Amino acid sequence: MSFVSAGGDDAPTVLALEGVTKRFGALTANDGIDLTLRRGEVLALLGENGAGKTTLMNVLFGKYTAEGGRVLVERDGALEPLEPGSPAAALGAGIAMVHQHFTLAENLSGLDNILLGTRSLWKFGWGGARRAARTRLQGIIEASGLAVPLDVRVDRLSVGERQRIEILKSLYREARVLVLDEPTALLTPQDADRLFGTLKKLTATGLSVILISHKLREVFSATDRIVVLRHGRKVGETATAAADATSLAEMMVGSAVPKTVHSARTPGEPVVVLDGVSVSAEHGTALDRVDLKVHAGEIVGVAGVSGNGQGALAALLSGLAVPAGGTAQILGKQVERVDPGGLSTAGVARIPEDRHQDGVVGTMTVAENLALENLKTPSVSSRGVLRLSAMTSQARKTIAESDIRCQGPQSTVRLMSGGNIQKLILARTLGRKPRFVLANQPTRGLDLGAAADVARRLDEAATQHRAGVLLISEDLDELLAVADRIVVLHEGRLSEAGPAAAADRNAIGLMMSGQAAA
């Protein structure tokens, strides 16, 4: 569904990067990258996590100073070099960036956020300027279709609305180049489509957009041209209309993309039974009278936009929260007290959402982190004394089996990549042949290869070891590929479970935004 936009092959270039090289110590994050952006086009910057997309945009935006190369911006029909390392210069040249994590003051209204920093605090006559600004903004809103309440405090707005404020902020500052960093990460499919509709309108008026993404689907539906980065290098450039998904994915990963496996299996006895369970809001949005059954030998996927009660559901099933109402049974045992250790020994594997914060102790070694949940087992300690050599040899074995890339059992976890830390956590938890697995956003931030590996291990746990698996994910494609049944979480309420094979993306999307009966 590509569309004709104002940007064609003959549209003038508004921005050019020439040979941009950026190093961090021994790591070359950007290696001689060339890039041009024409007026009115949407350019996709496609690449896996760590490919150098965000670094490149931070060089463009003046947040980093590149070791080599330069940035050129069109001014009065000619390309002129941009002062490096100066966000003010980039803003002045009409380059604006909407970060993945918004930079809004939550206790101010949308209008104030947009105006923040645009005028000196020492000038009088603020009221008149505000009125003028509002009029101008209204014009921009009408032209772009970025409808958003301007006078409501930002913390009362939805994620989609906050994003619109961010974009309005850029447009208000007369941005000519808009950089969007993973803009759909927190959006429902409907909100994402709406965003792309807006971009279409904006490019028609001459705005140029760089869309940073690792999702092929959205790149295909919303961009004109695609640049692929891998390991800091530009490895491909193509018109979107001429691209095909398989070769793009291979370009991104550098090898054939592993296919997600979904083995045939039949569910057995229930391992988790939630009956009208409510959980207080201590862990984010509260859970509200939730019913759910997870059986041995099946993967149940929980779809939903982050912040709709996933935290409370995960806390309950991790042993960090107790029901405020209703009854929760895990492996046949009623949940009555906070006892993460008890659940772990009973046979529950828990893969935490924030693997750096909750999954590992960064300053401790690989061997120690592998033992973190198993301190009392005879292979780790006897009579309160650690068996260091047993721990080391066990770790060496696990490192080889799970292909954890590190400098050995005694290296600290802090310096490992997210994918390797996840492998460590999977080895620690799934290695004990659990009967129930809670996987909370287990592939977030991982590259395709590592994500496929996680999916394979979950499939293995459900199929070969007959574990019940609850997979909480924001990535609907992942859920549809991996799960047997899917439930949708919206504002603490859980929908009926439906078979994943018959699931309709659109219907799930509507449920995620609360527009259909959950």
Place this chain on the structure above:
Amino acid sequence: MSEVAAAPLKRSRPASAGAISVGVRVLAGIAALLLAALPLLATGAPIIEAYGLMVTGALGSAFAVSETLTRATPLILTGLAAAVAFRAKLWNIGAEGQLYAGAIATVVVGTGLIEAPAFITLPAVVLAGAAAGAFLMLIPTLLKVRLGVDEVVTTLLLNFVVLLFVQMLLDGALKDPMGMGWPQSPPVVPAAELPEIWPRTRLHAGLILGIVAALVLSFVIARTTFGFRMRAVGENAAAARFAGISVAKTMIGVGLISGALAGLAGVGEVAGLKGYLTSDISPGFGYAGIVVAMLAGLSPIGSVVSALFIAAIYVGADSMSRALGVSSYLADLIVAMALISILIGEVVARRLTRGAR
């Protein structure tokens, strides 16, 4: 094959990080000593001579060495108290109060409560002192884990409470009837005294207690499941909790050990050095213990070394100030500057070791 993949990151980091850490600590100690020249200059004292007098005062004779070791004894124990607590991010600033609690217990048990030979009385005194310190630290630890009360505030304020309590006791229940009206306790019985370990000096068995405590603590931290839990809780409490380690239980255990160690320092000062309790047995050993621990990077064995360094500064500066007529508060100034230097040094070290990230 995993080794090959990690090659770009291979920069022998652990070893160099350790070397930088030790280097920064040594430099911080030297910087603190050099900075002492400023107040010395202000008093008009001859700088070179003053430094010379400090060195001979701390290490120049057998007597000087024995004094330095004697002074190091409580510092080792309060240093260990701070090191073990800080490892678990339990900020015990109350070693001073716990030291006095240990001292009170020593007097209560050691002045005639038990009439038994030394091999019974002495262990009873030591245990009572440790228990008193542990109990005093238990209160703020429980308040922290149950109610979330900031332990920095509670432990710090308890120091003043305990000191006032000591003064009250010395004017009442524990006042020595033969003390000619001085606010001091009766002396402990001979069976409760820690033996002298260097004839004709003041050095007592408290030093051995401190060194043994350092060795045991070192083993506990590195080699036991309790030490593992303690490190995990200190370095990432969220992950420890998620993995099923009870943060509250671990904190309570750490608090008890920390308080007990500080209590032992009080036992040493009363049963080993002075023989009786006064309200000035500690010129801030509890607070100096924090510097000892920080300077040692919270390592138990390192705490022994840094306690010796700090003790040498105290003894050397004392002796120098007597010879030159300079205020002996100079020692406190150097110790304070050592703490500031190490805090600055740690920031610099962190920058240096981060580099490649």
